[in-house]
Every structure is written in structure tokens, then in C-alpha cells.
Amino acid sequence: MRRIVLRSIAAANVTLVLVAGLEAARRPHYGGELRVEMRAAVASLDPALVPDDPAALGAQRQWMPFVFETLVSLDDHGRAQPWLATSWSHDTARKAWIFQVRKSVKLHDGSIWSPPGGTIIIPDDRPIEQILRDLAGPRSAVIVKAEDGSLLGTGPFRIAKWEAGKTATLVAHDQYWGGRPFLDSISLQMGRSLVDQASDFQIGRADAVEIATRDLRAAKQRGTAMASTQQMETMALQFEGGRVTASVRQALSLSIDRAAILNVLLQKQGEISGALLPHWLTGYSFLFPGERDLARAKQAVRGPQTLTFAYDRQDPVIRPVAERIGVNASETGITLRQGAGSIDVRLVRFPITANDAWLALQDLSALLKVAPPSPLATPYEAEKALIDSSGVIPLFHLPRGWMLSSRVKNWPRFEEVWLDAGAAQ
Amino acid sequence: MTFRTKLLFISSFTVAGAVALVTGAVSISTRRAFDSIDHERREALLTQFRDELAARSMEVARRVELAASSPGVQQIAAGSAEYDRAQTEAATAGLDFLDVVEPNLTIVSSAHWPARFGYQNDWQMAPTDWRTSDVFLARIPMPEGSAMALIAVRPVAGGKALAAGGRRLSPELLKSLGVAPGMRALLWLPPGEVIDAEGSVRDPQKLASLIQDARSANGEATGFVQWTSDRRSSEAFLAVPITRAGTLTGVLLAGTSLSTQLGLERSILRTGIVVGASGIVIGVLLGWWTTERITRPVERLAAGARAVAAGDLSARVEVLSRDEIGELAQTFNRMTEQLLEQRERAIQAERVAAWRELARRLAHELKNPLFPLQITIENLQRARDSSEFDEVFRESTTTLLAELGNLKNIIGRFSDFAKMPAPRFEIVDVNQIVRGVMTLNDARLKAEGHAKVEPHLELASGGAQIQADPDQLRRALGNLVLNALDAMPDGGKLLVRTAQHDGGVRLEVSDSGEGLTEEECQRLFTPYYTTKQHGTGLGLAIVQSVVSDHHGKISVSSAAGRGTTFTIDLPLTQADAIVVTGDSA
Secondary structure (H helix, E strand, O other), rough: OOOOOEOOOOOOOOOOOOOOOOOOOOOOOOOOEEEOOOOOOOOOOOOOOOOOOHHHHHHHHHHHHOOOOEEEOOOOOOOOEEEEEEEEEEEOOOEEEEEEEEEOOOOOOOOOOOOOHHHEEEOOOHHHHHHHHHHHHEEEOEEEEOOOEEEEOOEEEEEEEEEEOOOOEEEOOOOOOOOOOOOOEEEOOOOOHHHHHHHHHHOOOOEEEOOOOHHHHHHHOOOOOOEEEEEEEEEEEEEOOOOOHHHHHHHHHOOOHHHHHHHOOOOOOOOOOOOOOOOHOHHHHHHHHOOHHHHHHHHHOOOOEEEEEEEOOOOOOOHHHHHHHHHHHHOOOOOEEEEOOOOOOOEEEOOOOOOOOHHHHHHHHOOOOOOOOOOOOHHHHHHHHHHHHHOOOOEEEEEEEEEEEOOOEEOOOOOOOOOOOOOOO | OHHHHHHHHHHHHHHHHHHHHHHHHHHHHHHHHHHHHHHHHHHHHHHHHHEEEEHHHHHHHHHHHHHHHHHHHHHHOOOOOOOOHHHHHHHOOOOOOOEEEOOOEEEEEEEEHHHHOOOOOOOOOOOOOOOOOOOEEEEEEOOOOEEEEEEEEEHHHHHOEEEEEEEEOHHHHHHHOOOOOOOOEEEEEOEEEEEOOOOEOHHHHEEEEEEEHHHHOOEEEEEEEEEEOOOOHHHEEEEEEEEEOOOOEEEEEEEEEHHHHHHHHHHHHHHHEEEEHHHHHHHHHHHHHHHHHHHHHHHHHHHHHHHHHHOOOOOOEEEEOOOOOHHHHHHHHHHHHHHHHHHHHHHHHHHHHHHHHHHHHHHHHHHHHHHHHHHHHHHHHHHHOOOOHHHHHHHHHHHHHHHHHHHHHHHHHHHHHOOOOOOOEEEEHHHHHHHHHHHHHHHHHHHOOOOOOOEEEOOOOOEEEEEOOHHHHHHHHHHHHHHHHHHOOOOOEEEEEEEOOOOOEEEEEEEOOOOOOHHHHHHHHOOOOOOOOOOOOOOHHHHHOOOOOOOOOEEEOOOOOOOEEEEEEEEEOOOOOOOOOOOOH
């Protein structure tokens, strides 16, 4: 029994910038397995299963479009482009939209994905921009449940093996409507620390590994083959338990010397911000101040405060920033004490899962466990409401970086990546 | 308390006191010896401590110098190294702490707290001028609290920056001293941390007064600390302050456990107690034996004296020794012999006197009837030839018979006194006896021609029952009442009183007559002594005999013109008496 599930999702198209010098003059050729390692441990690519772990959500949103596709996709500017749907129009009453689907699209099991009549009718009288944005979101991906329970998509890769949180193998979809990808397969190793990834990369056991933000500049200076993205992460302080008052949160935010952290600890990789979404995505992040004001911070906090502070000590980006925040906070009389049990504040990295503000805010609201933003509000209003309701303190927007072996070409769109067999590993 | 008990106490306390004194003296001398030795050991440990600290200071200075000249620190000073590069350089130089700071002490890179870059170094107790300082003690802030360290500062790149590095003052330093068992070295660090070879010391505030003493004296101070309620946890300390430019940066402490000393003192005390207790036991036994030897002759003397007091003048004391006690016994024996001789002489004299008195009384008593007899017989002889012989004969024989009757009566009274029977005891009410006697004399009290005597009875309420012979008691009381009536020829007041007294019954008979002289009172109970012209002198002797047979006492008190009172005290019961009940009587 085959069932088509339409879900709205904003494409988490990662706008990766290819690092100069890696573009080979040779022509692409097919074959090979791309070995990728990452810190996140993703349980499933099913968009219906939204992980609590921000890193896992980010990785899911990154990899899902290569397996499960949507009717439309958003380009780098957030504009809807035809994808599985080639065109759309409304009915005469303007009460429904009719999407013409692409012909000869085959599912991963080789069967043809063909909605009745070759069209999908969506009764919705909202503006088409909103509808298209929803259709580009992960929840609107085309997923067909096979008789054996497995999920079938139409993307350039199919899931050949998935061991939740550990390893996965994505195999090229030979009958992909856009043409078979160059790679035969992609091997994913999940839950690997940055140290382990670097080690595997050094001994040639991985083709692409993550690199800490602070090491991006040094890697560039060393001429290491690598790729980095725009700011695709938001480092922020997330409060839990509702025990920390607004004045203490404000004092903590004002006490943090973001400039020193960015310049020294993050090696100027990223940008200071008091907004959840980066400036490149919204254009208004400057409206959320992030300057340090120690005098106001001391005024805001009354008497010594001790907060239980948590962060991932194995994360080489998080740990030094957290320690610095602890030093800054102590100047205002706030002691951030590491401890287990009931946590007051946690330093986390939230992924920017889409190049559309609304879609990104939806995932952020899920991670912050607050209600999603109102579709009637402007993105600024929605983001401000999200910050106010969750109490989160955004600190920085950080890029993501990958170290790539010399044989990896055309990173990061995996349907176009190919491996140069002649290059040294 | 007997003399023997006193002697036992004295001997026991003497032994115990001697043992206590010896124990105390030994304890004090032991403590002084321990104190002296421990003080020397603590001083030696402190010297060793200071030497080790100096050696470590030199080592720290050398390592910091090495780090300051390393390329890595030079790069940090030049601003071309990562913010946490000092960690690598500190590890290379073997330093626990390393801060590369700008001349204004702003941290460029910190090994032990990388996140503090950009902050000014504010190490507590750090000297003002770092460049000229030697190795010094400082409290280094850490992410989790702070730590004390030996710190040295050396310039980097010609003074563009400073490398301040050091090593933690850890328990390992104290452990390396290799102190003797029972001793330990401690280091007090401001504001109040105390470490020893095992780590942080619990309850460091107990050392506060000692630290204060050392600080005030700015030199050595000694003191004791008892860590727990157990005295054996006590330690003696010698404290020496470490100062820099007048600021206290630490205090070295050498401690000696007092458990061994206290254990020895306790052992001495325990031994003293055991020896003292044994001494007391032995003292008691010896004292018992000694006092037995001393007090036995004394007790025999006392027993002899009691026997003499009881009238047994034949009592003698065995002479067991030739010492003072023996001489006393001999003297006692001589005394009793003399007393016995004197008593026998007195008895003999009294017997003679009694016989003389008896003879006098007999002569007196017999002389009275004999004279009429002689006259009567002479009348009969003269009237033999007279015509009135028959008349004279009849009158003379009548007179003769009457006087013979008198003689017989006199002889009978003497015979009765001589034949005084043994009393037969039974339960009698003295009040009833008194009433009966007063009834018998009622006729005489009311007789015409006699002066008026007013009887008064004051009898014990609730009765006055005793074991007594009612006939003898009645006879004795009757004699006293008759004497009282005879003592009041001109009338007066007769008072008979009974009362419970001293576990028995007191009987008093008082008259309001002229009274007796003292001599009369003394001789009153002598048989055949009387103050009356017609008395036989046997009445009060009989009374005394009855009272004596009833194991009672009789006394007389009299004053001239105020009458005489006879007082008889009788016991309630008679020892070894066969009491005759009403049925058997």
C-alpha cells in the first residue's frame, strides 16, 4: 500500500560556500563512497520525528532533502522554486491551488510517483507565498510508506542502512528524476567528537569532518581544504525551570563581553547578535542589542546569585565560551556553578534549519519548547515574541565548517559531489 | 568511729596519698620530658619545612625563567598565539600556573584559567612590584575557588610582558617531608585554608587562635588543639608565620600528636590507681593487723574497766607486752586489786557498822520492853507478901504478856526483813496499786485528831502496766506513804504521781514535810536507820530491796522545809522473769 504524505517544510538548504582552490579542472565522474562524520546523532530522517537535540535537528534538516523532496524548494534568497511540482495556479474561485507535478518521478523502490491526474490540489485561500513556504518545509516532504514499513522518497539518495544515532548509508538513487548523483553512496558516522573526527580525517578514514568554529581561521591560514557556511548556528543561553527572573537574565545578558569572546575565543568567526536569526536571513538582527553594559548589569541583579550552569564540556566551541561567560557573570555577582540536577541555564547552539525566517523560527520554537510564531506577525515581531516568551539570550551567530579531503569535489550539494579518484586521500 | 577504724583510715589514706603523689610526680616529669622532646622535633620539622620550601622556590624560579624564554611565551607576548597557549607552555615548563600578562598586569593568556584573558591579574598577596620580587606565596583564583602557589615572575621579550608562573602548594609538598610517625606538617594559607599531607584539614578554624598568636608575636607560637571530644586527638603545635613585606602570607605548623603522651600518662595514672588500690588493700590488711596488735590490749583494758565499772573488781587484764600498753595493763591490774581490797575493807567495815547498828537497834528495841518486864517482876516480888498480891499478880502478868508480845513483835519484824521472799512477777497496773494503797490509808487520812493531810494523785493517763510483784510493790508503796504521813505531823500535802518515763514507769511519792538533811538522805536506805523515834529502820530498806528485786532505781530528793520526794523508776519488763498470769496465779 502506498500512501503519499504531504507535509510542509522549509528546505534546510544549506548555502555552503565552496572554498576556493578545491574546484578541480577535471570533469566529474561517477562512483565512490563519500565518508562523512559529524557530532550529531540523528535517530531518523523522518521529518515527523523532531529531535530535542539541536545538533540532531540541524543534521536532520541538512540531510533530509537529499532523501525526501518537497513540491517546491527555496533558493538561496528564500524564494520558492519548482521542484517536484513544476507549476501551480489557483482555481477560479481562488479557494484552492492546483500544483502540476513533475512527470516520471520515481520513488526509491523504482515505482513512479504519480498523484491522481498529475496534480495536487490544495484548498487554501492564504497568500500563495505562505502556502509555498509551507510546502517547502520538511513537514511537506513527499514520503511514501512502503508495504514493509520503510519510508520511500524521491530524493537523489535512498536510505540503505540506518542505525539510529550511529551510522547510516545513503545509496545513489539510479532513477532520480534529476539524474543519478555522481556518488555511489554516502557513509554517515554520527555521534563522533571533533577530536575523533579530526583523528579519522588525519588517517584517511573520513572524507569530510566538522571543524570547530575557532579553528576555521587557522585552517584557512594553513590552506587546509575546507568549506564553511554562512552563520548557520545561533549560540545562546537557554533558561530552564523558570527559576531565573527576568532581571537576572537581563543582568547576565548585559554582563557578557561578546566582543572579547568573538575576537579571542571564536577567532572572529561569526557575528555578535542579540537576535535568534542571523542578519543575512532577516536583515534586522541589529534591532536586538548585544552590547555589554556592566553598570546596568550590576543594577539589574540585586545581591549575589548562583545559577546552575550546564554546557557540553566536550564541545570545543561551547566550553571556552561558557567559561568566559562564567568569568563575566561573576563581575555582576552572578555565580554560574556547574552541576547536575535541575539546571537553571544552559549554553547551547541552535541550528538555523532553513533559509526562510518563518521556517527557521518554527524549528527554534520547537527547540525552545514554546508556541510557534503567529503567521500573522512580521518576522521581527515573531522573533521578538519568541525571545520574550522563552527568555533565551542569543549571543552569536556562527558559521559551520567542514574539512574536506582533496578528492571531494563540488561540495556541498551531494547530488553534485563527486570524488576525484586520482587525488591523494 | 573506733580507734581501729581511725587507724585503718589513716594507714589507707597514707598509702593512697603516697601513691597519688608519686603518680602525679611521674606524670608531670613524663609530660615535661615529652614536651621537651616534641618541641625539639617540631623545630626540626619546621627547619626541614623551610628548607624544602626554599628548594621549591628555587625550582619554581628556574621553571618560570625557562617558560619566559620559551618561543611559545614570546609568541603570546607578541600577540600571535591563541588565547590558551599558556596551557601548553605551562605544561612544557612543568608549572601548575602560568599567566602571561602585560606590564599593567592584564592577562594575555592564562594556563590555569584561560577564560580570564583581558582581565587584570588580581592575585591576592602578590607583591606590588612584580619585577623585583623573588618567589612569593600567592592565592591564585581558579574557576572553582582558588589555590595557594609559590609564584615567580620573570620578564618576557625585554619587559613587553611578564610571565608569572608557579606551582601549587599541594599536600604533596608536605608529604615529601617524610615526617616521623606521630608528627605532621601543616600549612595555613589565607584566608583560612589549612592543608597537610592528606589534603585539606577539617575544622581549620580550630587553629585560628594559634595562627593569631603567631601573627601577633610575628614569631613562633605554641599551642594545643583538640580536634575531637576525645583527648587523644589533641595535638601540640609550633607555628611560624611566613610574612612578606609585613603581610602574612602563610603559617607553617609542625604538630605532634599527644596520643602517645596521653596514653602514657593514662597508663601511669592507671598503674597509679592499681598500685594505690592495692596499697589501700594492703594498707587495710596491714593496718588491721597492726591495729589488732595495738588495740587488742586497749580493748581488753576497756573490757576490764567496764567490768570494774559493773562492779566486778576481780577483773584482770592479761599483760602481753612490756611496752606502755603492758605497763598500763599492769597498772590496771594493781588498781583493781587495790579497789578490791578497799571494797572488802569497806564491806567489812560496813558489816561491822551494820552489826553495831543492829546491836544498837536490838538493844534499843529490846531495852524498852525489858524495862517494864523488870519493873513488873520487881513489883511481883515486892507484892508477894502483900494482900494485894493477886491484884498485882494479875496486872503484872498482863503487863508481862503485853511486853513479851512486844518483844515477839520486834523479833518478828526483824525476821520478816531477813526472810524477804523473791518477787513473783505478773502484769500489774501501777495506777491500780497506787489507788489500792491510798484506799488502805484513807482511814488514817480522815481520822479525827490527826492533822489534815491532803492526798493528791497524778496518775499516768492510759495506765502504767509493768511486770511486777503486786504484793511487794504494794508493800513498798505503803511504806513510802506511811513515811510521808509520818513526815507531816502537822498536816500537809501528799502527792503520788505515776508517769511513763524512759521506757518504764516512774512512781513519785512527795510530802510537804520539813524535809531531810543531806546526811539523812545518804543514810536513809541503810537497814535499821531511822529518823523516827519508834521506827525500826527497816521500812525504806524493804522499799529499796523491793525496787532492787524489780531491777529498778530509787532516789530521794529533799530540801529543808520543802518536803521530800521519793522517786522509783521501774522497767516495763523483767529480764528472765517468769511472768505469772492470772490463771496460774
